[in-house]
Amino acid sequence: MDLQHKVVWVVGASSGIGAAVAREAQARGARVAITARRKPELDDVAGGAMLVLPADVTDDAAMVDCASTIEHRVGPIDVVVIAAGAWNSMDIADWDTQAFADTVQVNLIGTSNAIGAVLPSMLARRTGTIAGITSPAGYRGFPTVEAYGATKAGMLNLLEGLRAQAQPRGLHVTTIAPTAVRTRLSSASRLRLPFSIDADSAGRAICDGLERERLEITFPSRIALPIKLIRMTPVRIWPAVAERLTRDR
Numbered sequence: 001m002d003l004q005h006k007v008v009w010v011v012g013a014s015s016g017i018g019a020a021v022a023r024e025a026q027a028r029g030a031r032v033a034i035t036a037r038r039k040p041e042l043d044d045v046a047g048g049a050m051l052v053l054p055a056d057v058t059d060d061a062a063m064v065d066c067a068s069t070i071e072h073r074v075g076p077i078d079v080v081v082i083a084a085g086a087w088n089s090m091d092i093a094d095w096d097t098q099a100f101a102d103t104v105q106v107n108l109i110g111t112s113n114a115i116g117a118v119l120p121s122m123l124a125r126r127t128g129t130i131a132g133i134t135s136p137a138g139y140r141g142f143p144t145v146e147a148y149g150a151t152k153a154g155m156l157n158l159l160e161g162l163r164a165q166a167q168p169r170g171l172h173v174t175t176i177a178p179t180a181v182r183t184r185l186s187s188a189s190r191l192r193l194p195f196s197i198d199a200d201s202a203g204r205a206i207c208d209g210l211e212r213e214r215l216e217i218t219f220p221s222r223i224a225l226p227i228k229l230i231r232m233t234p235v236r237i238w239p240a241v242a243e244r245l246t247r248d249r
Helices: 015-027 039-046 060-073 097-125 146-169 198-213 223-230 236-245
Strands: 005-011 032-034 079-082 128-132 172-177 216-219
Touching: 005 015, 005 060, 005 097, 015 032, 015 039, 015 079, 015 198, 015 236, 032 039, 032 060, 060 097, 079 097, 097 128, 097 146, 128 146, 146 172, 146 216, 172 198, 198 216
Parallel strands: 005 032, 005 079, 079 128, 128 172, 172 216
Antiparallel strands: none
C-alpha cells in the first residue's frame, strides 16, 4: 500500500509517536487528519497541511463525528492509526482506583471508540487499515505500570480478535508494538530499555510497516524480539526481572 493520496486519520496526534506518524504520512503524500484534545498542539503538528479535528477519544459520539467530517471534507478513511495514550503510575500503598479507570477510558475504551467510528464505512467498502499502538508493558506485569499495562494487554487481545473478523471482510488490522521510544509519555514511566529511538524514527518505522501491510510492526529491531520473549519468563522469577527493568537509574 502506497500512502500517497491515501486518507490517514491519526488519533492521539498532538505529540509523541502520533504526531510523528502524522508528519511522516503527510510527507509521503497522504491526506492527513489529526485528532486529540489539545487544539493548539494539533495546529502546531499540522502546520496548515492537515485537517485538525479536536476531540476526546473517550467520547464515542465525538469520534463518530470526526470520522464523518473527514469523509465529507477529505474522503473515505483508508487508514486509522490509534495512538492516543494515558499513563498513570500506580502505588500499592495508595491505590488510586480513579487513575486506573481514567487510564482504561483513554487507552482501551478510546481505542474501541476510534475503531467503531471507522468500521461502518470500511466494512461497506470492504477495504481499510486499522492500526493500534500497544506497548511491551502489555506483555507482562510491571510494577507501578499496572493500569497502563492492563490496557495495553487488552489492546493486544482486542486487535488480534478484530483481525480474525476483519480479514475475511477485506480489512487489515495492524498491531504496532514500539519497544523503546523517547516520548513525553515514556519519560513518566520507570520502565527503562536500551537502544531507545526518537519519535521521528518511530514515525518512519510505522509508515514503512503500513506501506508493507505488515500485521505487526515492531521496533527497534535490536530489542523488539528479546522483549517479546519476556513472555516466556517463568512466573517465579518474573518479579525480580520486572523490578530490575523498572528500577530507577
